[in-house]
Amino acid sequence: MIWQQTNGLFLQRFDQLGERSWREDFSYKLIFSPTGKGRYQTKFGDMSIEEGAFLLMNPTAPHKQLHAFQEKFLVELHPFFIQEAAAELSIHAPVEFAEVSYKHPLFLQWLSFVRGYLTDHQDQSSDLLLDHALTQLAVLMVEYGAGSHQVDLPVSRYSDPIRQLMAVLKEGYTTGWTLDDMAVAAQVNKYQLAHWFKRETGLAPYSWLQLYRLIRSQPDLLYTTESILTLALKHGFSSVSSYHALFKKMYGKTPTQLRRSYQHP
Template sequence: MIEEHANGLLLNRTTMLGERNWRDDDTYKLVFSPKGHAIYQFPQQKVELSQGEAIFLNPHDLHKQLHHSTEKWIVELRPGFVTELAQEVGKYTADPMFALVTCKHPIIHQWSTTRFYWGMATESEQTMWLENSLIQQTSPMREMAPPQK
């Protein structure tokens, strides 16, 4: 499943979980492994995600998926959208930069369980759900971003 929106996209995959090509995306990316584990390669290091862990990637972080064991969720967010929402809540004024470290966050974990709703929703409900989900996923990003002075 891949769903696109003006502010980003949502990808859920249970196939094509093996090695992929190097990527350099112009969006923030949340990679979440709800079950099993995943391995990503970056120019300086490998990062492994265990069950329930996520990692935030900055725009243009060169990366390569090496493996996902069962399922992956990816949320891509347009940088201007992340900044707009962050400015609204007063967290920061410039685009955040994230370290390549894994994390667990209850909002991310709880949000991924709503995928069951997706199959039952009408098209208009799915559109609203996707827009709301993109907004929800900026919350852990704002919390994990280093504060600006």
């Protein structure tokens, strides 16, 4: 089923979940995996979306659905609608989301409500509630979605232990953390920490830290002339090559390419 709205659409289907063609849609997308085992291919490789996790995709980003288990659920939003939401939040930079699968409680709350509503209203092609839901989603994506417009990673609504650990990691994000160090800070063993953190965020603790380092580096990258080497080391990366590799994985471009795109829109 497809529910077409003024500023985007909802798609929910339970068949034809195997491999499909390459797409480069002119819209932002939220792809949700309700039951896990979602797999998509991008020009930089395959990406898995675990149960309860989602992926945000940018307009014209090439992607191909390889597999969705039991249900496919996605939402498309027109680019101008996302930019309007960004302007309302006093964000005037272009919004480009990092290509990473993760979880966030506010998104899960929104998705639970909307999927339940659509299940109960299969015959509705247009509805004011769905238009309002798209507005809510646009704000969530801009405010909480990891992307080039961010200067921080908001951690509200995670459980207290997760938020407390994230706060400690943020405070010392340039430090050379190991999983053992994180486990000491969280006061659990490292195996419990790895399971607990991944279950709630969709990311391994070190992956979350690396993403946070990347996000914190972005203002220096976009609004200063510091060398890529200087800002990579300044923000906790062990080398410029590790920074470069993560950046390419998240945005499909190098730090220098993103810097140039902001300087010359």
